[in-house]
Amino acid sequence: MKTVDKHSKIITAATKVFAKKGFFNARISDIAKEAKVADGTIYLYFNNKFDILISVFEEEIGKIIEQVKKAIEQEDDPKQMLAIFVRKHLTVMKKNKNLAEVIQIELRQSDKLVKDYRNTIFQEYINLISDIIKRGQEQNLYRQDVLPGVAKRAFFGALDEVSRVWSASLETHYSLEEVIDQVISLFHFGVLTYPE
Amino acid sequence: MKTVDKHSKIITAATKVFAKKGFFNARISDIAKEAKVADGTIYLYFNNKFDILISVFEEEIGKIIEQVKKAIEQEDDPKQMLAIFVRKHLTVMKKNKNLAEVIQIELRQSDKLVKDYRNTIFQEYINLISDIIKRGQEQNLYRQDVLPGVAKRAFFGALDEVSRVWSASLETHYSLEEVIDQVISLFHFGVLTYPE
Amino acid sequence: MKTVDKHSKIITAATKVFAKKGFFNARISDIAKEAKVADGTIYLYFNNKFDILISVFEEEIGKIIEQVKKAIEQEDDPKQMLAIFVRKHLTVMKKNKNLAEVIQIELRQSDKLVKDYRNTIFQEYINLISDIIKRGQEQNLYRQDVLPGVAKRAFFGALDEVSRVWSASLETHYSLEEVIDQVISLFHFGVLTYPE
Amino acid sequence: MKTVDKHSKIITAATKVFAKKGFFNARISDIAKEAKVADGTIYLYFNNKFDILISVFEEEIGKIIEQVKKAIEQEDDPKQMLAIFVRKHLTVMKKNKNLAEVIQIELRQSDKLVKDYRNTIFQEYINLISDIIKRGQEQNLYRQDVLPGVAKRAFFGALDEVSRVWSASLETHYSLEEVIDQVISLFHFGVLTYPE
DNA sequence: AATGAATGAGCATTCATTCAT
DNA sequence: TATGAATGAATGCTCATTCAT
Numbered sequence: 099m100k101t102v103d104k105h106s107k108i109i110t111a112a113t114k115v116f117a118k119k120g121f122f123n124a125r126i127s128d129i130a131k132e133a134k135v136a137d138g139t140i141y142l143y144f145n146n147k148f149d150i151l152i153s154v155f156e157e158e159i160g161k162i163i164e165q166v167k168k169a170i171e172q173e174d175d176p177k178q179m180l181a182i183f184v185r186k187h188l189t190v191m192k193k194n195k196n197l198a199e200v201i202q203i204e205l206r207q208s209d210k211l212v213k214d215y216r217n218t219i220f221q222e223y224i225n226l227i228s229d230i231i232k233r234g235q236e237q238n239l240y241r242q243d244v245l246p247g248v249a250k251r252a253f254f255g256a257l258d259e260v261s262r263v264w265s266a267s268l269e270t271h272y273s274l275e276e277v278i279d280q281v282i283s284l285f286h287f288g289v290l291t292y293p294e
Numbered sequence: 295m296k297t298v299d300k301h302s303k304i305i306t307a308a309t310k311v312f313a314k315k316g317f318f319n320a321r322i323s324d325i326a327k328e329a330k331v332a333d334g335t336i337y338l339y340f341n342n343k344f345d346i347l348i349s350v351f352e353e354e355i356g357k358i359i360e361q362v363k364k365a366i367e368q369e370d371d372p373k374q375m376l377a378i379f380v381r382k383h384l385t386v387m388k389k390n391k392n393l394a395e396v397i398q399i400e401l402r403q404s405d406k407l408v409k410d411y412r413n414t415i416f417q418e419y420i421n422l423i424s425d426i427i428k429r430g431q432e433q434n435l436y437r438q439d440v441l442p443g444v445a446k447r448a449f450f451g452a453l454d455e456v457s458r459v460w461s462a463s464l465e466t467h468y469s470l471e472e473v474i475d476q477v478i479s480l481f482h483f484g485v486l487t488y489p490e
Numbered sequence: 491m492k493t494v495d496k497h498s499k500i501i502t503a504a505t506k507v508f509a510k511k512g513f514f515n516a517r518i519s520d521i522a523k524e525a526k527v528a529d530g531t532i533y534l535y536f537n538n539k540f541d542i543l544i545s546v547f548e549e550e551i552g553k554i555i556e557q558v559k560k561a562i563e564q565e566d567d568p569k570q571m572l573a574i575f576v577r578k579h580l581t582v583m584k585k586n587k588n589l590a591e592v593i594q595i596e597l598r599q600s601d602k603l604v605k606d607y608r609n610t611i612f613q614e615y616i617n618l619i620s621d622i623i624k625r626g627q628e629q630n631l632y633r634q635d636v637l638p639g640v641a642k643r644a645f646f647g648a649l650d651e652v653s654r655v656w657s658a659s660l661e662t663h664y665s666l667e668e669v670i671d672q673v674i675s676l677f678h679f680g681v682l683t684y685p686e
Numbered sequence: 687m688k689t690v691d692k693h694s695k696i697i698t699a700a701t702k703v704f705a706k707k708g709f710f711n712a713r714i715s716d717i718a719k720e721a722k723v724a725d726g727t728i729y730l731y732f733n734n735k736f737d738i739l740i741s742v743f744e745e746e747i748g749k750i751i752e753q754v755k756k757a758i759e760q761e762d763d764p765k766q767m768l769a770i771f772v773r774k775h776l777t778v779m780k781k782n783k784n785l786a787e788v789i790q791i792e793l794r795q796s797d798k799l800v801k802d803y804r805n806t807i808f809q810e811y812i813n814l815i816s817d818i819i820k821r822g823q824e825q826n827l828y829r830q831d832v833l834p835g836v837a838k839r840a841f842f843g844a845l846d847e848v849s850r851v852w853s854a855s856l857e858t859h860y861s862l863e864e865v866i867d868q869v870i871s872l873f874h875f876g877v878l879t880y881p882e
Numbered sequence: 883a884a885t886g887a888a889t890g891a892g893c894a895t896t897c898a899t900t901c902a903t
Numbered sequence: 904t905a906t907g908a909a910t911g912a913a914t915g916c917t918c919a920t921t922c923a924t
Binding site: 177231234243271281285286291 | 437473481
């Protein structure tokens, strides 16, 4: 396929621009320039600036969620599932730094609409974690006193913050693999040498 | 009642407005109205809108960091220190929801300046965690293979996300104490029943 | 049914759209849709949006003027001529409401160009009235102290406003015939019972 | 009072600009420049461009209507009242050409809202004419077969069109007094020498 | 110090017009 | 001829900031 369709070009450009300048500081003309289309062209594919943000989210993040979900479904062992989740999330985020930035920064915008929206689609994602935990508890692999509703947030927050290292800056003292292993082991064992 | 000085009144008002509407959607006039001063008055105390955000951050968050630091310094046992850290952070965030909102949302703005700034001041805070971990490792309480530089981020991210529950919304199925205990035990033990 | 040529289709569509939304609020794409042609096609027949308006005017209104002229020319009695003028004008306007709307509203656009243009072509039409009046005065049927240059405007204005009733709205308490008779008698006799 | 209040300055400027360029071709910046204020200042006094138009109408035209009404109320003889109406209308319109232009041109804009609005406030004005006619009929001064509902429109249209002479252009072959007398006599006597 | 009216730079969005197919 | 996707100039409006009082 020769001509990459404009829609994708704009989404990609917007992801980059939003990541770099933030939603509010991003100008439609920045996106247009990045996508090498005219300003007006953008409005043939999106209703307004906000719609672009939502679309970036839906299309790009949607894909990721789908991937993670699929990978997990093929596993049975909760411990493996959690490991896969961590690995997949961090790997994808490291690969697509722009996107990571957009998720982490823009979608926390205080705008009620976004927040609600985010909640809906993210809920599903985050709930993958609590589902894994519940399974682990059924198999008595995981501690019964762990509250899945709290743990899922703690784990997601940990992943989110850790992956910021790549998008926000630099300080990559650690390899992807190292980080993945670290996080998995923290989730599983905590920090203590000998649990009392 | 002494007349609360304008500076503080504006900071408080700004925290509330930023939390509610977000930095970009917040109007100077909103803040002025909330603080019951004239728009122009704000510019007698702050250089510009962005400066207000930074000030909210410095003054309010600074106080918190100070508190947490002080509480930890009086402890010696790393496990207790970590527990104190968690407890203090979550307690303060639950109390000051507006502020929590601002930390979590606005200060992730992609604006390089903010990010760098945030990183600088937060570094100090987050490093409290890695310091605790290193201490724990020295005393052989914590696993030697834990990378403090990674763990500190994971822990901070977990706390940050967990505390969002209170600022953002709803699902407060859990009491503060429950949550605190959960997080502490996750940090310490992970989820596994019997670490292999 | 022969394929009506595109030119006419566009003129007709434009008349309808201009009448409904006004020149400035009308979109080329509205006209194109109404005419069932592509936007670009319009530019094969007209130079620009304004040219469409002028063309509507010229072609449609031109026809009317021609008709009225012809009808009058076949008469000799000024009183009959005036009656014919009134009758024809009101009848045509009632029939073609869209057009009436365009004449009355859009062509009063303050655009110098339109105004001048309108004046030119309308002049000819309006002068039919003053010609009739002059004839009537020659035959001593009409008062010598009537200024044809003023009366022509008053009469045209009266007709124009009266015919608005049909295009603009509603309140058609009166039949076309009633209105025609009224206007003719007002022009001829005025309102007084017994002229002093 | 030294500083003419901005509100009036803007209304006056807008009246002039609308008259010259038409509502749609008028730029907010044109009005601002004419009023010697900043663009933004306009929005301290008006909600939007359309609101300016409505305000011009309400404030300026409202005054005129009031004047005409008052003048008529002090009369008792329908013939005098009609004469006063004509005189007042034409005098005011000649004096305030910009305003006349705005009434005649802009308020015929096809925008439903304006049209309705116009109809409401104008109705009242135009009904002054039919009221006069009815009175004249009661006193048997005016022909019983005149339909006030039609005559009012014919008369108003005549006045409106006649007064355009001054606002739109030139050809002021006639003095104000001449025109006033002409119109009054046409309304009263029509054109015929000897009514049959 | 305090006010709040005034400023004007800045930007999302629209839409007449073009042009490759 | 006909299309309609693409263009980009143009403008109403917002709001951080200033400054006369």
